[in-house]
Amino acid sequence: MSLNENLAKLSNVCGVTGNEAPVREILSQLVKPYVDEITVDRLENVIAIKKGEPSKPKIMIAAHMDEIGLMVKTITKEGFLQFSKVGGIDDRILPAQKVTVHTTTGIYRGVIGSKPPHVQKEEDRRKVLAFDDLFIDIGAENREAAEKMGISIGNPVAFDTNYVVLNNDLVMGKAFDNRAGCLAMVETLKFLDETDCTVCAVGTVQEEVGLRGAGVVAFGIDPDIALALDVTVAGDVPGVREYDTSVKTGKGPALTVSDSGLITHPKILRWLIDTAEEEKIAIQLESGLMGSTDAARIALTRQGIPSGTISIPTRYIHSPVGILNMHDLENSAKLAAAAIQKISKHF
Numbered sequence: 001m002s003l004n005e006n007l008a009k010l011s012n013v014c015g016v017t018g019n020e021a022p023v024r025e026i027l028s029q030l031v032k033p034y035v036d037e038i039t040v041d042r043l044e045n046v047i048a049i050k051k052g053e054p055s056k057p058k059i060m061i062a063a064h065m066d067e068i069g070l071m072v073k074t075i076t077k078e079g080f081l082q083f084s085k086v087g088g089i090d091d092r093i094l095p096a097q098k099v100t101v102h103t104t105t106g107i108y109r110g111v112i113g114s115k116p117p118h119v120q121k122e123e124d125r126r127k128v129l130a131f132d133d134l135f136i137d138i139g140a141e142n143r144e145a146a147e148k149m150g151i152s153i154g155n156p157v158a159f160d161t162n163y164v165v166l167n168n169d170l171v172m173g174k175a176f177d178n179r180a181g182c183l184a185m186v187e188t189l190k191f192l193d194e195t196d197c198t199v200c201a202v203g204t205v206q207e208e209v210g211l212r213g214a215g216v217v218a219f220g221i222d223p224d225i226a227l228a229l230d231v232t233v234a235g236d237v238p239g240v241r242e243y244d245t246s247v248k249t250g251k252g253p254a255l256t257v258s259d260s261g262l263i264t265h266p267k268i269l270r271w272l273i274d275t276a277e278e279e280k281i282a283i284q285l286e287s288g289l290m291g292s293t294d295a296a297r298i299a300l301t302r303q304g305i306p307s308g309t310i311s312i313p314t315r316y317i318h319s320p321v322g323i324l325n326m327h328d329l330e331n332s333a334k335l336a337a338a339a340i341q342k343i344s345k346h347f
Helices: 001-010 022-032 141-146 176-192 214-221 266-279 294-299 326-341
Strands: 037-042 046-050 056-066 071-073 081-086 099-102 109-114 135-136 157-158 170-173 198-204 223-235 254-259 284-289 307-315 322-325
Touching: 001 022, 001 170, 001 176, 022 037, 022 046, 022 176, 022 198, 022 284, 022 322, 037 141, 046 176, 056 176, 056 214, 056 294, 056 326, 071 141, 081 157, 099 322, 176 198, 176 223, 176 307, 198 214, 214 322, 223 284, 223 294, 223 326, 254 266, 266 284, 294 307, 307 326, 322 326
Parallel strands: 056 198, 056 223, 223 307, 254 284
Antiparallel strands: 037 046, 046 198, 071 081, 071 157, 081 135, 099 109, 099 157, 109 135, 170 322, 254 307, 307 322
16 A cells, blocks of 8 residues: 555544554554564554664664544533643634544444534624533434444544645644654654664553553563654744744654654764765754653653654644645654664664
8 A cells, every 4th residue: 555545544543642442453563574573562552563673772663553532531412522631732723623523333423513603792703612512413412322323422523524635745634643654664664674772662652641551561661772753843834934934844753852742862863964964864853842752751751761852843733633745654664664774883
């Protein structure tokens, strides 16, 4: 399958935090041809291992499988679903979004509704509607009807967005944070071919609610070094200042110098920059961005694991739709693979 087909497959599936199993199944299928073994740990991280020489370094590459979303909190007597947020979501983007509610009996489509502006007071129309003033309309007549459909408290709710190819190598879809990183991890293994070191490619769970899966799996693997493959804010849209972020789509993968959870180990940063220069891969450096990646948790595991992040610039992350350049995704994988093949020169 092509890169576009694989990203569409990963993007369209629901994997709201805590419900990553559908993503794990696809990711396991995609990595299988390039690794020696695949296991799933007790927290349901998936670990794909490409074995190397025992005397050589062990590297962990991590991409989180979960996406931001919602969760059914209550069902009103009229059959509307009230919800909580899973991960960081701006309340301003929620009204009128189409969603899918995932149950044990099937998938139901709905829309996030609110009190119509025609019956709001003037001061209310100027306010941002808080998520707990909103509801999901699935067309149920009442609570009993919703429950007969299989709706129950705790059901994950995903945004209803389909993958689309745009222009100039740009694509648009749901959950690029972090299905794009998942696909970059698959491509890294594909580009690797042969390597002396042992590579542990991990699809992590529950990143969006505190980097939880990464810490658990890093403790078990105990790698010598680690890389997180993720996405980052692309600032090439109106209203974003160069000071906010200088990272742009189509200009190459971004390397984190620092973010709110990680100051990249200097040897890791030098290793990645030198590799990019040697391989003539354009890169962008970023620092001071709010938020972090699995690398922040991995770096503090056990006695410390030197870690860094390679990110794919993506517009509108943590919203129902993202836009990225496929060349950035592919070059992120090429950089990661080339760096792994040069480990012996740096460590």
